[in-house]
Amino acid sequence: MKIIIILLLILLATGYCVISYILAKTIVYPNVMSLEEERQWIEDHKLVGNFDSYIKQNYKIKAYNDYEINAQLVKADDVNSKKYVIISHGFRSNRNGAIKYVDVYHDLGYNVIIFY
Secondary structure, eight states, X not given: OHHHHHHXXXXXXXXXXXXXXHHHHHHHSOOOOOHHHHHHHHHHTTOOXXXXXXOEEEEEEEOGGGOEEEEEEEOOSSTTOXXXXXXXXXXXXXXXXXXXXXXXXXXXXXXXXXXX
């Protein structure tokens, strides 16, 4: 009986180590799509919507220690709109990953800021 418990504990410890290694590797070396690959993915899944037809302006924002952040402003149809929403891409994504959310906010009258 002791052998079975010891083997079970060794199996659980090994499983824990393997899962921890896989999760850590995923965080340190994420599977990231290039700009072109992500754009192609959202086009293939018909998630681009009307993004290409919107009026857009590109900006560079100075952040802490003069770090430059690139941003794109998608203007609302109502030029007097004072509503803004900021969309930032996720951990394994890039600016093209935010495109799929723009239509929703634009249709609600928001100026949409995308960081990339």
